[in-house]
Every structure is written in structure tokens, then in C-alpha cells.
Amino acid sequence: MAAPSGDVLLRVDGVSKTFGGIAAVNGVSFEVSRGESVGLVGPNGAGKTTLFNCVCGQLRPEAGRIELEGRPLVDMPTFERARLGIGRTYQRVEVFPDMTVRDHLLVSYRARWRKGRLWRDLCNLSKPTAEETEKVDSVLGMVGLDDRAEAPVASLGLGSCRLVELARALVADPVVLMADEPSSGLDIHETQELGTVLRQVQRDRGMAMVLVEHDLSMVAEVVDRTVVMNLGEVIAEGAFATVMADPAVRTAYLGIQE
Amino acid sequence: MEHFLGFALPGIPYGCTYALVAVGLVLTYQATGVLNFAYGAQAYLSAFIFTYLVQNKHLPVGVAFVIAVVVVAPGVGLIFDRFLFRKIAPANVIAKLVTGISMLVGIPAVLAIIFTNSNQYNPPSILFNPDVVYFRIAGTPINGISVTCVVATVVTLVALLVLIRWTSLGLKMRGAVESRRLIELDGINGGRVVASAWAVSGLIAGLAGVMLAPQYGQLQFSDYADLMVAAFAAAAWAVLRSLSVAVLVGVLMGMTVTILQGYLPEGSIWSSAALTSLPFVVLVGALVLVPGMRTLGGAKDPLASVDPPTPPTTAALRAPEFDRVIRIAWYVLLVVFSVSMLTWMPKIWENVFNAGLAYSVVFLSITLITGMGGQLSLCQATLAGVGAFMAAQLANHLGLNFLVGGLVGAVAAALVAVVLAFASVRLRGLGLALMTIAAALVFDNVVFAEVDTVHGQPINVTPHLVGLGILNPNGRAFFVLAMVVLAVCVFLVLRVRRGSIGRFLGAMQGSSTAASGIGVNLTWMHVLVFGLSGAVAGIGGTLLSINQQAVNPNTFSWEFSLVFVVVVVTTGVNTPEGAIQAGFGYVVLQQVLTYVPGRLGGNSLLIIFFAFGALTYVAHPEGILEFQKRRWTLRFERLLLRDRTAPSSAAPPGPDGGPPVLASGPAVGG
Numbered sequence: 001m002a003a004p005s006g007d008v009l010l011r012v013d014g015v016s017k018t019f020g021g022i023a024a025v026n027g028v029s030f031e032v033s034r035g036e037s038v039g040l041v042g043p044n045g046a047g048k049t050t051l052f053n054c055v056c057g058q059l060r061p062e063a064g065r066i067e068l069e070g071r072p073l074v075d076m077p078t079f080e081r082a083r084l085g086i087g088r089t090y091q092r093v094e095v096f097p098d099m100t101v102r103d104h105l106l107v108s109y110r111a112r113w114r115k116g117r118l119w120r121d122l123c124n125l126s127k128p129t130a131e132e133t134e135k136v137d138s139v140l141g142m143v144g145l146d147d148r149a150e151a152p153v154a155s156l157g158l159g160s161c162r163l164v165e166l167a168r169a170l171v172a173d174p175v176v177l178m179a180d181e182p183s184s185g186l187d188i189h190e191t192q193e194l195g196t197v198l199r200q201v202q203r204d205r206g207m208a209m210v211l212v213e214h215d216l217s218m219v220a221e222v223v224d225r226t227v228v229m230n231l232g233e234v235i236a237e238g239a240f241a242t243v244m245a246d247p248a249v250r251t252a253y254l255g256i257q258e
Numbered sequence: 259m260e261h262f263l264g265f266a267l268p269g270i271p272y273g274c275t276y277a278l279v280a281v282g283l284v285l286t287y288q289a290t291g292v293l294n295f296a297y298g299a300q301a302y303l304s305a306f307i308f309t310y311l312v313q314n315k316h317l318p319v320g321v322a323f324v325i326a327v328v329v330v331a332p333g334v335g336l337i338f339d340r341f342l343f344r345k346i347a348p349a350n351v352i353a354k355l356v357t358g359i360s361m362l363v364g365i366p367a368v369l370a371i372i373f374t375n376s377n378q379y380n381p382p383s384i385l386f387n388p389d390v391v392y393f394r395i396a397g398t399p400i401n402g403i404s405v406t407c408v409v410a411t412v413v414t415l416v417a418l419l420v421l422i423r424w425t426s427l428g429l430k431m432r433g434a435v436e437s438r439r440l441i442e443l444d445g446i447n448g449g450r451v452v453a454s455a456w457a458v459s460g461l462i463a464g465l466a467g468v469m470l471a472p473q474y475g476q477l478q479f480s481d482y483a484d485l486m487v488a489a490f491a492a493a494a495w496a497v498l499r500s501l502s503v504a505v506l507v508g509v510l511m512g513m514t515v516t517i518l519q520g521y522l523p524e525g526s527i528w529s530s531a532a533l534t535s536l537p538f539v540v541l542v543g544a545l546v547l548v549p550g551m552r553t554l555g556g557a558k559d560p561l562a563s564v565d566p567p568t569p570p571t572t573a574a575l576r577a578p579e580f581d582r583v584i585r586i587a588w589y590v591l592l593v594v595f596s597v598s599m600l601t602w603m604p605k606i607w608e609n610v611f612n613a614g615l616a617y618s619v620v621f622l623s624i625t626l627i628t629g630m631g632g633q634l635s636l637c638q639a640t641l642a643g644v645g646a647f648m649a650a651q652l653a654n655h656l657g658l659n660f661l662v663g664g665l666v667g668a669v670a671a672a673l674v675a676v677v678l679a680f681a682s683v684r685l686r687g688l689g690l691a692l693m694t695i696a697a698a699l700v701f702d703n704v705v706f707a708e709v710d711t712v713h714g715q716p717i718n719v720t721p722h723l724v725g726l727g728i729l730n731p732n733g734r735a736f737f738v739l740a741m742v743v744l745a746v747c748v749f750l751v752l753r754v755r756r757g758s759i760g761r762f763l764g765a766m767q768g769s770s771t772a773a774s775g776i777g778v779n780l781t782w783m784h785v786l787v788f789g790l791s792g793a794v795a796g797i798g799g800t801l802l803s804i805n806q807q808a809v810n811p812n813t814f815s816w817e818f819s820l821v822f823v824v825v826v827v828t829t830g831v832n833t834p835e836g837a838i839q840a841g842f843g844y845v846v847l848q849q850v851l852t853y854v855p856g857r858l859g860g861n862s863l864l865i866i867f868f869a870f871g872a873l874t875y876v877a878h879p880e881g882i883l884e885f886q887k888r889r890w891t892l893r894f895e896r897l898l899l900r901d902r903t904a905p906s907s908a909a910p911p912g913p914d915g916g917p918p919v920l921a922s923g924p925a926v927g928g
Contacts, residue, residue: 057774058774058775078775079778079779079780082774082777090771090772094771094772094775095768096764096768096772096773098764098767099761099764103761103764106761107762107764107778108776110758110762111765111773112777116758116761118754118759118786120758121753121754121756121757121759121760122754124757168776169776172777
């Protein structure tokens, strides 16, 4: 299914992934345009996170093509995809427990732009530059973590850790952000704040975003277009209000029989 | 064909011994999630007690069997569960390995102290008479030992298959291996299930130990340690899951050994190399070829999120003022130590401290790979040996100065480490530990054993090979050399740790998924940290050889790789400071123990000290010494800086900006 307008940034074409005979993702196709925000919704077990893992490189699909700006990704390792500009947050928080919040962002920035060199470390040339510090500070301010920059991430709560993940992805200037259930475990207030931040960042930076989310009010607020999956397949695609009115979606996702 | 069978059939009992231990390893792993490195030590313990009771206390064989196998063996399993492994979070693979390794080196040392001489002779058989040939197959005589091995293996295998597949306890065990805490939510007493598994596992270890004992005229731990490698290989092909595959591979290995013995020319290098390296080749084959081994130990407990995070290190908590005080104290200590070494230090202690410097460099390689890289390598002594042997060979054959040869040796050790890293690029945790121990054993049996002499003479490090008066008994040149080398190594390691590579390694250690997701090349980091660690170990090995004035393969054996790990883990694996304290602690204690009388002397008490010290790794992964330092630092800090108005900038806030996290307790997020 094609993106409605703009040049295509991310193309997922006929991707399939099975686990022991169970088709977690079955011939899924969709496109994301530059600067577009796409919601990927569906009931548990629909294959959303598996699809994310296929796009980001944690899993290798058995069939189909994935392209970023026309470059095929399927044979590319995860770290190279990240360096091309795929940023990611995780359903289950993945942070580096021994690091401070600032270090999370610094390491992400350097990994993205390949600034980590052994010889630079040995020559003591690896101290954060003014440019790096400015970049990190601006992203920390953007997500509201500037007052906890030096705190070890192990001392933060779940909500803050999710913000750290988001900031870690944003500091690398991703061309597309893959956010996997960013509001999971957050309360209503935190979810609203996160939705506002996501929308603002996405619009300000003009980056593309794919959002997997169960909180439909947040999806409605943040995305331009919604793709609905069920049992590994795309069952509807379009504007949020339109797809939510689709009988197939209401039956499969919301359990409402028409 | 009869010729072939004549070679193959005698291998079956040997294979059964591998299989029996492999079955025990599989059962333990299936029921507890622990690859029990201490299994060989458990088997040896029961065999030792059994033989001791029969030979020294003249108890009847049946009574001795009941005490050693039915009482002691399950008891040891229960102790392991209650006091050691139950405290380890299910996903903490390194802590499980370290705990098993500490028991592997600790139990024989305890026996050596209790019984003075840990070797026993002529272990008795409990089933069939070893001196009687019961029947012949293809002309091959089958005696009581062979029959005992085969019968014991078959009976144990059948009993275990029944237990695991068709009993309620077996079903609960299979659930407990995924998550003991999760089955408790279903109303099952998970603690009792896991304890039962440990008791059964201990019983099999004891049974295996006693059954195998008559094969050896002299009962010694090294035989059981060698047996473990073959058992690891068989268990690895079974992906630590299938009892029948473990038995099949074990028996095939035994048959292959005797077939090779039959067909290869006796006494040839091919014969000795093939026979000694077979288990390692089989183990490496499993690690490389069996996909299940790559992810082994990587399964996450569904309830892992309830585990508290590890506490921050001292350095992260200390107030800057106190940091300065500590830094100054270190400088003062360094100056006092250097002046003492260069002026009044007695010769005997000068040698001890010089050895401490050399060991510190070797231990620094463990700081790099385990502390910074988060990977457990069990071949660091081997890599040190590669450096030392390379320097010695270059000195003896090409006349190259030993110091220059040491640098070449460091490069060689780094290359060996890089090759090992590429071979284990997909392995983490358990798989990596097995791969590195296999490498260590290959080098011990195939490489070091072949190159430890020059023209039939041991490789001695002589003054003309080293030069610069370093081996002058009345000089201080070695101290200066060792200090410079250690300082340079520490300096470079600190630079790496504080730089981008250190941060990437920290990210990889924290979450490899997220690290690759932000663009960190995990393969390159894996290879890089192995290479750096190998180079440092190689330099340390050369230094150690100069200190000992000989290149001795025993110094670099796989047992020492294990001992080195527990020593560094005990003191503190995360910092170069910990490596230096480990180096000095190791040699100073060794020297102090020469002053204690009789059985307490030697290495046994030293190994026990560190082995049991390593058990604190679970509670204090930063090292018990590091933990105590943090505790006392913060006490002094509170005492001296209590009138400060603002809280310490280094003391992090609590959860979501709450009260500062106390050093003595972990910060609980969420």
C-alpha cells in the first residue's frame, strides 16, 4: 500500500516472518513518506513489534523487501541501519544501566556519526566537544530531562527511562523514528506529555515516524495516517478516523461485531 | 571389521563416563538454568570421600557408598542451591558461571587442606570386580570397570528420562528453568522444585564420581577436570537439552579416542595431539555449528523486571572533594612504595611485590574483557602464555631481546585473541565461556606442551636474553620496568574506558540490542576488546616470565585462567584499581601463607580465600573489596562533609528525582 503523497522514505514490501510455522508477519507492505507520521496499530500478537524488528535488523525476514531511501536493508546489519538514520525505542525499555542520561545521548550521537575511534581515545581526544554538548543539551531540554542529565539511568523511573530512550534516538537525528509503545507503563499525564513531545519533535524536525501504540487517543493526536495489522497482515490503512470506522478493524481490533 | 571393532568397543566404557557426566550437566541445566562448572568437583568430592572411607577408615563399600553418594552428594547440591545459586538472578549468566568456577577451584582446595593429601589410591568398585573379565566382544575383554560404566550410564539415563518426562516433579522442573518465580505464581513451591533438582543433580554427580573412580589407579582432581571438558562437548551437542544426544555424543567420543589410539602411530605427535585435543575440537564444533548454543543462557526471565538494578560504582557516588583526597592518598602510597622498593625493602618482599606488578598487568586484561566488555573469558592465562612463549622462542631461536620479543608476543597474543573473537563472534555468556576454556585447553595440551622446551631443556629466561641488568639479583631494574609497563597499561586502559570505545562497550554490556540499535558495531567491539585484552595479557605474561626467570606452561595453564578470574572478580573487576589490588593481594597472601604451618601452607588456602570471595560477586558484582571501599568512603564522606549545605553532586537522585540513592542499597527504578 502506497503512501498518499510525498517521496517515499521507507518502503516495506511483502515482508514475511514466521516463528516455528506461525506467521507473525505475512506479506506486509506499506510505505512511509519523508516527514510523515504513521501509526501502526493492532491487537496483541498482530506482528507489529516483529515488523519493527525486521525493519531495524533485529530479525531477518524470510521474504520481502525493505528499503530506506531506495537502499535495500534486508542484508544490512542492525548497526548500519541505525547509521543510515533509523532511530528506535523499545516496547520493553532498553537502557544502559551503568550510564548517566547524558552518556546515553553522547554514545548514541557518536555511534550514529561514527565518531568513536580507538586512536582518539588513546590520544585523549574523546572528550565531548562543544558541538556534542550543545546537541545533547538541546535534546535533553526538548524531552524535559535537562535537570537529570548527570543522573545514572538506574536511578530513574520507567517514565524517565522511556524519555531517555526517546532522547537517545532523537540525538542521532534519525530520518525515521520507530517508536514501539512509548506510552507503555506511563500514566495518563505522562502519556499526554509524551504525545505532545513526539508530535512537536516530528513536526519541527520534519522527520518520519512510525508509532506502535495501544493508546488510541495518543495515536489519533500524533499520526497523519494509520496502518492496522491483525494476525500478521495489514487489514486497513488510511486516516485514523476512517480506519477506526472500518468494520474489519472494529471486529478484529476492538472486538466489536457490526 | 573385527580389527575396527577391537579398537572401537573398548571406547564405549570411556564414552559412557563422558556421557554420565554430560547427562548430569544437562539435567542441572534443564532443571536450574545453571551450566554447573563445579560438577566435576562435586563428582570428585564424592569419589574422594568414598575412597577415603573405604581405604583409610575401612568402612564397608555399601556404607561408604551411602555416605558419599546418598548423603553427601545431594547435600552438596542442596547447599549449592540454598546458599549460592538461589541468590543469583536468572538472567545473570556471568554470576552463575563465576559461582560455578569458584566452586570448581575451591572444593579440591578444601579437600587438600582437610585431608592434607588430596590424592587417594585404588578406588574400589561398587558393582563389578575390576579384575574379572566377564565376557569378550569381537575378541575384546570386557572387565568389571567397563560393565560398571555401561550399566551405570544406562540406569541413570533411563531414570532421568522417566523423571523429567513422565513425573510431576520433572514437569515442574522444566517450568522452573524458565522462571522459578513464575511457577510460584501458579501456586507451586518453586524453591522446593529447584532444590529437588539440585539434590538429584548432586546425586548423579556423586554416582558418576564413584562409578568412574576405579578407572583411575590414583584418584586426582585433574582427571575429573579433564572429564568435564569431554562432558561439556557432549552436552553442547545436545544444546544442554537432550539427554539421549548427550549420551550418544559422549559414547561416540569415547569410541573415537580408542579408534585413533589404534590406528595412529603410537608415540607420534599426531597421536598425542589428536587424542588430547579431540574433546576440544568436538566442543568447538558444537559451539560453531549448533545454532542453539549461540543463544544459550540468553533467555530472559519473564519476571526479570522485578530485579533491582545494580548499584552505581563508588566513583559515581563519591563527592569530588573526597575524590581528590583519595587520589592524593594513592599518589602518596605510590611514592612510599616506590621509594621503599628502591631502598630498604627486604629481598623476599621485593620479589613478592615485583610478582604482584606482573600479575597486575595480566589481571588488567580481565578488567578489559570482563569489567569493560562484559564478557567472561576463561583463557586469559593462556593469552599471557602466548606472549611469554613467543618472547622465549624468539629469544632462543633468533637471539631477539626478550623485551622486544615480549612486544612481538603481545601482538601474537592479540592475534590469537582476535582469531578467538572471530570464532566466537556469535557467542555470548555460556557459549563464549566454553569457547574460551576450549581454547585454553587446546593451547595447554597441543601448543604449550610442544613448545615448552628448547632442545629438550626448559625455557629459562637468562640475563643475556633480557639485558639492561633487569635480572641482576642485586638490582632494581625489574621493578622499574614492571612499574613503567603497568603504568602505561593502566594509563591506556583508563583512556579507553573514558573514551568513546569505553562508552560503546558500556552500552554493549548494558543492552546489546539497544547498542546495535543506535549504531554500535557489536562484532567490531567484541573483536577489539578481545584483541586489546590479549595484548595486555601477552605483555603481562612476558613480565611474569621475566620475574620467574623461566617460561613455564604450568604458570599459564587453564586452571590458572579460572583462578585468575575468581581472584579479579573478588577484588573488583570493573576498575584497573581492582586488577592491581588483585595482583598484589594474590602474591602477598601467597607469601603470607608460607609462614603458616603444615597443611594450611601452599596454594590451597589462597585459592579457597579467593574462591569463596568470588561468591560475593552475586551480591556485589563490583567486587567485595570495591564494595567495602564504597561503604567506607561514604561513611567518611558523611562524617567529614556532613555540614555541606548542598547534597553531593556525585550522589545521584533517587527514583525520578527522589532522595539520593544510598550506596549500601540498590536504586530501585520504576
